[in-house]
Amino acid sequence: MTHETDVVVVGAGPVGLFAVFECGMVKLRCHVVDALDAVGGQCAALYPEKPIYDVPGHPAILAADLIARLEAQAAPFHPVMHLGRRMNGLERQGEVWRCTLSDGTDILAKAVIVAAGGGAFGPNRPPLDGIEGFEGQGPGRGVHYFVTRREDYRGRRVVIAGGGDSAVDWAISLAEVAASVAVVHRRPKFRAAPESEARLKALSESGAVELVVPYQLHGLEAAPGGALAAVTVATLEGQTRRLEADALLPFFGLASDLGPIAEWGLALERNTVAVDPATMATTTPGIFAAGDVCTYPGKLKLILSGFAEAARAAHSARAHTHPDEALHFEHSTTSGVPAA
Ligand SMILES: Cc1cc2nc3c(=O)[nH]c(=O)nc-3n(C[C@H](O)[C@H](O)[C@H](O)COP(=O)(O)OP(=O)(O)OC[C@H]3O[C@@H](n4cnc5c(N)ncnc54)[C@H](O)[C@@H]3O)c2cc1C
Structure with missing residues (x-):
């Protein structure tokens, strides 16, 4: 089966989920791919019942509750989820990117946001x-x-x-x-x-x-x-x-492995994807990265940094997919969000 969309988000961890929201706010539709059967990345798989103390606005929030809220926040933008499937291939095809999943599904996307954490991680x-x-x-x-x-x-x-x-x-x-x-x-x-x-x-x-x-x-x-x-x-x-x-x-312990991402031709630094922090652009036009998977000088591997990077990546993806349209920036208080 072949789908078409504006953006493919690789990884449904906290950063991937927030990238869906931010893409929605700039009117980009998303498909999200995750190798795990459930959304939430490390928060859901590794420490769902632990409280996190450094998410702004939440003095303490259980990791599972944070994920549930991020899912609810993304819901009005109706992301198409492909869970339990790994994204293996990323190939340029004319003006778009062909993303090939482990079950043979293809998604044609104008831009890709890699929010893949430490890569498809698995236990030792x-x-x-x-x-x-x-x-x-x-x-x-x-x-x-x-x-x-x-x-x-x-x-x-x-x-x-x-x-x-x-x-x-x-x-x-x-x-x-x-x-x-x-x-x-x-x-x-x-x-x-x-x-x-x-x-x-x-x-x-x-x-x-x-x-x-x-x-x-x-x-x-x-x-x-x-x-x-x-x-x-x-x-x-x-x-x-x-x-x-x-x-x-x-x-x-866990062994995380970038797996197929290391084969996509993106510049890597110590097992992470190098980005320009001003745009979250990787070395390949149209491919952006955010969250734990990316690196730049001063990078903090924290959820809160990942959220800001997701916003930046979404705005950059919008500029890439609509090069002739200036984006009129609005706060969410002005634009609101669609009903879920
Ligand atoms: C025990 C523990 C406690 C922590 N406590 C805190 C804390 O208090 N505060 C804080 O800010 N951070 C904390 N962290 C770190 C935080 O969890 C990470 O920074 C955060 O999860 C990164 O989010 P992410 O969305 O970038 O990546 P992840 O959460 O790692 O999600 C990435 C997702 O991408 C998927 N994926 C990867 N490659 C592919 C592929 N090729 N195809 C399909 N799917 C793919 C993975 O399956 C995964 O679900 C903690 C981490 C741990 C382990």
């Missing part, structure tokens, strides 16, 4: 035989690299692997709802904030969390229906233990 997967068979959305199958809803773990036996902040913070949090929490780490010392480590040790002393150290993940065992039944762990000397489990949460 422990090297366990058959682990892919236990992965998937929802609590059912057993291996999850992100916690999207703490309630999904209520009454369940949880094994957490890793020694950093995510492992320690989620062990502390899930101990309040799970039937049991075991933390597997290869050494007694954790790499988490000292106060978090102290809380974890206190929970271990009270029996609310079991520290399984010094052990590493060794294997996974399936129940007859295929869901996770147990995790085996082993010491370096080969001594093994079997931990009955409904869920394994491996927290070994």
